Amino acid sequence: MAGLEKISHIQFSFLIFGFITGFEGLFLSEAKVLQQDVWIANVVNIFMGIGVLSLICYVQRQFPQKSLAEICNHLMGKWVGKAMLCIYLLNNIENASGGFRALSMFYTTILLPNTNANIMILTCVICSTYGVYIGLGTLVRTNFVVLPFFLIGFLATCLFVFPEIQTNPFLPPFQSKFSEIIVQSLHLFTFTFSELITFGFLMSRVEQPQKLFSSSVVAIIMSGLYMLIITYLTLGSLGLNYVKTSTFPFFSTLQLVKFGEYLERIEVILIGLWTVLTLIYSIVLQYVFTLILGNVFKIKKKKPFVFVVGLLFFAHASRSFIRTSDHFTYGDKIFPISSLLPCIIFPILLAVFAMIRKRSKEPLRGT
Numbered sequence: 001m002a003g004l005e006k007i008s009h010i011q012f013s014f015l016i017f018g019f020i021t022g023f024e025g026l027f028l029s030e031a032k033v034l035q036q037d038v039w040i041a042n043v044v045n046i047f048m049g050i051g052v053l054s055l056i057c058y059v060q061r062q063f064p065q066k067s068l069a070e071i072c073n074h075l076m077g078k079w080v081g082k083a084m085l086c087i088y089l090l091n092n093i094e095n096a097s098g099g100f101r102a103l104s105m106f107y108t109t110i111l112l113p114n115t116n117a118n119i120m121i122l123t124c125v126i127c128s129t130y131g132v133y134i135g136l137g138t139l140v141r142t143n144f145v146v147l148p149f150f151l152i153g154f155l156a157t158c159l160f161v162f163p164e165i166q167t168n169p170f171l172p173p174f175q176s177k178f179s180e181i182i183v184q185s186l187h188l189f190t191f192t193f194s195e196l197i198t199f200g201f202l203m204s205r206v207e208q209p210q211k212l213f214s215s216s217v218v219a220i221i222m223s224g225l226y227m228l229i230i231t232y233l234t235l236g237s238l239g240l241n242y243v244k245t246s247t248f249p250f251f252s253t254l255q256l257v258k259f260g261e262y263l264e265r266i267e268v269i270l271i272g273l274w275t276v277l278t279l280i281y282s283i284v285l286q287y288v289f290t291l292i293l294g295n296v297f298k299i300k301k302k303k304p305f306v307f308v309v310g311l312l313f314f315a316h317a318s319r320s321f322i323r324t325s326d327h328f329t330y331g332d333k334i335f336p337i338s339s340l341l342p343c344i345i346f347p348i349l350l351a352v353f354a355m356i357r358k359r360s361k362e363p364l365r366g367t
Helices: 009-023 029-062 068-076 078-111 117-134 136-164 178-191 193-200 209-238 240-245 249-254 267-296 303-319 324-338 340-361
Strands: none
Touching: 009 136, 009 193, 009 209, 009 267, 029 068, 029 178, 029 193, 029 209, 029 240, 029 324, 029 340, 068 078, 068 267, 068 340, 078 117, 078 193, 078 267, 078 303, 078 324, 078 340, 117 136, 117 267, 117 303, 136 209, 136 249, 136 267, 178 193, 178 324, 193 209, 193 267, 193 340, 209 240, 209 249, 240 249, 249 267, 267 303, 324 340
């Protein structure tokens, strides 16, 4: 792990966008349930993301010189703070394992069917561990280079697929039950903007913290719009019935894009760029995991420790979600509940403790 170098608020916001777009567009699970009402879940998700970001930024502003892990220990006390950090670490490694397994599942199902899944996971973990080793600065610069090409490919997808859409897939609206909308909004949130707590541990590394909130809000809105557009394209081009039965519906949408009869389809390029962004998703999780674990156990020299964490991630990912059904069951039924404490309740508690501490230090009026 390279030195704790600073990054700009623009790089930070680009990293949020790359983090979200890399993983969540693979399955589109919410669209399979809500269908034409999935846009409601996307809108709710954006507002929930901005809400969580507001809480984390408020806490960080009270302690601009401390990392979120240090703030947690300061506000909650040593042992309660460490317990909360350990709960987050469990959520973090589950997230990373799900990302590694999803990537290997995609490649062994679509592109490399004869490849052992553990070999794919090992390859991903090696790339992720190396990304952690070279440091956050190199990671954000890589993301900065990849994203423009990804967006160009995405724009080409839009231009080619939009003419294929004959009817608005978001009509008629409000056909789903209110309970379904709430559950699927929470499901979408847990796989996207609930991960802002992960970025909270990196906020102390931003050079211009006063601009951090506004640039991050832009990243959240852009990520939400991206999810909304790919859902619109997928439902509109493939139809509701096909999306229900497809494991990777957006990949099927990409197959509709061709530049000519004898030219290679753009899907190959987009898959490569998407793979890099998904690896960035895993690298960020592993990087923050290493930072917090070092904080909990007071590890000063983190470079040798990076490879130990990489082995831990591989061991966990190779033994988790072995069957495809396990992956979907965990993601649909367990993870939205298990992530409530570290991703939602944790930032709320920090904000409440920070507010109480701030008020207790304010001088009494009239004295």
